Amino acid sequence: MDTKAKFKTKDLTLEDLQVGQTFRSPDYAVDAEQIKSFANQFDPQPFHLDEEQASNTFFGELVASGWHTAAITMRLLVSSAPVLGGLIGAGGEISWPRPTRPGDTLHVESEVVEIKPSKSRPDRGTVTIRSITRDQAGNAVQVLTAKLVVPRCNPDTNQ
Amino acid sequence: MDTKAKFKTKDLTLEDLQVGQTFRSPDYAVDAEQIKSFANQFDPQPFHLDEEQASNTFFGELVASGWHTAAITMRLLVSSAPVLGGLIGAGGEISWPRPTRPGDTLHVESEVVEIKPSKSRPDRGTVTIRSITRDQAGNAVQVLTAKLVVPRCNPDTNQ
Numbered sequence: 001m002d003t004k005a006k007f008k009t010k011d012l013t014l015e016d017l018q019v020g021q022t023f024r025s026p027d028y029a030v031d032a033e034q035i036k037s038f039a040n041q042f043d044p045q046p047f048h049l050d051e052e053q054a055s056n057t058f059f060g061e062l063v064a065s066g067w068h069t070a071a072i073t074m075r076l077l078v079s080s081a082p083v084l085g086g087l088i089g090a091g092g093e094i095s096w097p098r099p100t101r102p103g104d105t106l107h108v109e110s111e112v113v114e115i116k117p118s119k120s121r122p123d124r125g126t127v128t129i130r131s132i133t134r135d136q137a138g139n140a141v142q143v144l145t146a147k148l149v150v151p152r153c154n155p156d157t158n159q
Numbered sequence: 160m161d162t163k164a165k166f167k168t169k170d171l172t173l174e175d176l177q178v179g180q181t182f183r184s185p186d187y188a189v190d191a192e193q194i195k196s197f198a199n200q201f202d203p204q205p206f207h208l209d210e211e212q213a214s215n216t217f218f219g220e221l222v223a224s225g226w227h228t229a230a231i232t233m234r235l236l237v238s239s240a241p242v243l244g245g246l247i248g249a250g251g252e253i254s255w256p257r258p259t260r261p262g263d264t265l266h267v268e269s270e271v272v273e274i275k276p277s278k279s280r281p282d283r284g285t286v287t288i289r290s291i292t293r294d295q296a297g298n299a300v301q302v303l304t305a306k307l308v309v310p311r312c313n314p315d316t317n318q
Binding site for chain 1: 197206231234249251253255302
């Protein structure tokens with residue numbers, strides 16, 4: 001009996017993933033209003049709130065909060081890396097090589113870099129995924145290397 | 160002449176910071192509506208969207224997106240760690256030891272862990288700050304170790 005049969009084909013388990021496997025997200029258009037709205041709620045600093053105030057800052061122009069870029073990235077990951085039970089992150093490393101700007105259209109390119117079945121819990125494992133968020137010109141605005149908790153279908157196999 | 164005099168006292172520069180220095184943020188109350196609203200926009204998964212759907216998931220209850228916890232943490236950092244020119248993060252490491260739940264009241268405890276003047280740019284440096292976001296019981300819901308770009312006031316001093 002194939003135990004995978006009970007899950008929808010889109011729900012990936014640890015056994016379905018391979019190091020080197022890639023996922024590409026849809027596109028997401030970012031405008032000034034979204035940038036200011038997020039900043040008002042979560043990162044109220046001049047370079048995220050107002051074009052004129054931003055011109056006198058480190059960035060010299062209105063740019064998105066890095067946490068806004070991170071949130072958009074999560075939105076795109078949810079629709080591009082379907083894991084059984086959901087995308088459950090334990091943590092990771094994040095960097096913002098350059099800021100997201102108004103008018104940018106972002107997408108995320110993800111790659112599986114490590115798969116580790118849990119030694120103590122045979123029903124799950126940890127998958128490390130590197131997700132690069134790029135603008136329309138291909139520039140990286142965020143690099144996220146995240147550890148996800150992923151369920152196993154066949155705890156007895158030697159995956 | 161004290162060059163610091165031209166800056167408001169609340170605007171910290173590299174010279175004002177010391178390893179071991181701590182900052183505590185104000186409190187921030189999180190409710191179910193905020194959790195669902197953030198999730199609808201950025202992390203639309205059952206355990207972040209709806210109490211009933213959440214009961215059948217890994218978490219067993221409604222919990223906040225880790226990126227929501229990160230965004231709230233940024234909001235609290237902006238009001239508790241005033242750096243000249245703003246809090247400008249290059250990146251860092253993030254982990255979520257446990258999720259934020261509806262009804263939690265969060266605050267952030269930050270500590271300066273490293274200060275590195277830039278070798279190539281005498282007007283700035285990198286400061287590493289570890290920020291632990293805690294709930295009302297003191298449990299850590301997020302640990303963030305972030306690298307910030309911080310301006311120097313006195314590039315000639317041996318800070």
